[in-house]
Amino acid sequence: MTFRGWMVEKTTDNEGAKQQVARLTDLEADVLTAGDTEIETTASSVNYKDALALTGSPGIIKAWPLIAGIDVVGTVRSSDSGRWVPGDHVLLNGAGLGESVNGGLAERALVDGSQLVRVPQKFTPTQAAAIGTAGFTAMLAVLAIERHGVKPEDGPVLVTGSAGGVGSITIATLAHLGYEVVASTGRAETEGDYLSKLGATDVVDRAEFSESGKPLQSQRWAAVADAVGSTTLANVLAQTRYGGIVTACGMAQGADLPASVVPFILRGVTLAGINSVEAPHALREEAWSRLAQTLDPALLDDMTEIYALADAQSIAEQVLAGTVRGRSVIDVTA
Ligand SMILES: NC(=O)c1ccc[n+]([C@@H]2O[C@H](COP(=O)([O-])OP(=O)(O)OC[C@H]3O[C@@H](n4cnc5c(N)ncnc54)[C@H](OP(=O)(O)O)[C@@H]3O)[C@@H](O)[C@H]2O)c1
Structure with missing residues (x-):
């Protein structure tokens, strides 16, 4: 057959x-x-x-x-x-x-x-595919932020590549957990309402992060979930608050990282890599169980x-x- x-x-x-x-x-x-x-x-x-x-x-x-x-x-x-x-x-x-x-x-x-x-019983097979690698990766980033000890009261969390698959599910999940989420997008005009509905409290233009910047900038973010890489990742590292964490899963802007060590050694910032492909089975089970707890199927359908x-x-x-x-x-x- x-x-x-x-x-x-x-x-x-x-x-x-x-x-x-x-x-x-x-x-x-x-x-x-x-x-x-x-x-x-x-x-x-x-x-x-x-x-x-x-x-x-x-x-x-x-x-x-x-x-x-x-x-x-x-x-x-x-x-x-x-x-x-x-x-x-x-x-x-x-x-x-x-x-x-x-x-x-x-x-x-x-x-x-x-x-x-x-x-998970909560999701139809179609919804499980809608989560897919993107949502699984989003949850791995959220778990890394939680394990670093960042709490909702610590300050805003920036999500880059936010109208994409990883970004959308990261926003919905973080917002459900009570974090103040700022969405960075190149499509604020057309997707601003969509991102707000997912739970973003503020939407910023990704152009803010796309050009080379100073190695240390104003401290804005308690944590960042980045799916973009390149100068965006360098800039958000430079804007992360003392002791904060930046998760890096993607390279939609580029695979380069034109950054300096200054945010690490002067602000104790942590850069955490996210790899969904080789995640061990226990982590897969944990991430999917948390997705079932935190992701609203109706929002997923949207x-x-x-x-x-x-x-x-x-x-x-x-x-x-x-x-x-x-x-x-x-x-x-x-
Ligand atoms: N490490 C892992 O295990 C893992 C797993 C899944 C995905 N990824 C990677 O994560 C990234 C995002 O995946 P995805 O599934 O979310 O992809 P996607 O749905 O195509 O979304 C990518 C988003 O990145 C933004 N973007 C695109 N080009 C950009 C540019 N030049 N500068 C800045 N932002 C740009 C756009 O968001 P806006 O329109 O909102 O600006 C776009 O919607 C990809 O690089 C993918 O390969 C890695």
Whole structure:
């Protein structure tokens, strides 16, 4: 029996140049080789990494050919893992999906059952995909801020890349926990109301942070959740209050970090890296349990658009163009 999926392959064009091409195609069951748990996929999503993989950008896919999709949500068909039985609703974010093992943008997946997390009862499979890697990463940043000891009364928390997937869920979660959240965006005019509805008390223009600044600036933030990198990350480090924390998960502006050590040695600022892909299982369980406690499903629906499997590549182009708001779920059954 065949199933549909977005397969990414390396090909050579007529002039001999190497290309990375993604196409929605019918796949044979034997392409799925690694894993002890077979999943009938319900939903996936288009994250920034998926957008790169689906549009021919190198650097994401490390094994060829590969089914794209760093998120999978679905129902267990069979499992030799000892943990799951047919009919269980499960999810997996990262863990090599869509990078080194076949991913979630297909009607079937075969994964390592020890890495799976049960879909929290509070969420439908579509809502679990709406959270996806973006929401899981957002919660890892929130956990880092909490573990650093930052309390709502300590002062405002800045969220960058705020109208994107990670940013939107970070705002909603922090606001639910009682933090005063300031959203930085390049789309204040069109997305200001959206960000306020998620819980931001103030919306600032990302241009404030995008140019090189002084190594030490006025102390504004008790904590920062950054998804942007580059000069933005350098500036927010320079604006973080004594003893505060900045979490860094992304590089939407750039992978560089043109900063100085001054905020670390004069203000005791902590820079915490966030990696969702290789998160250990206990942390995955903790993050998903906290997401179930803190994220309002209705608010999640407000930040989500749902598309058919065939639409994944065109959505990927919009994600890279920066025109997508919140989360893009792919209904793999449509
Ligand atoms: N470390 C991890 O485990 C992990 C996990 C998930 C994602 N990520 C990374 O985190 C980043 C955000 O992911 P996402 O899923 O939220 O992506 P997304 O939905 O595409 O959102 C990215 C947001 O970044 C902002 N942005 C884009 N270009 C920018 C620029 N040149 N300067 C400043 N801001 C810019 C935009 O927000 P505004 O329109 O509001 O300005 C955009 O909506 C990506 O780099 C992604 O690869 C990392």
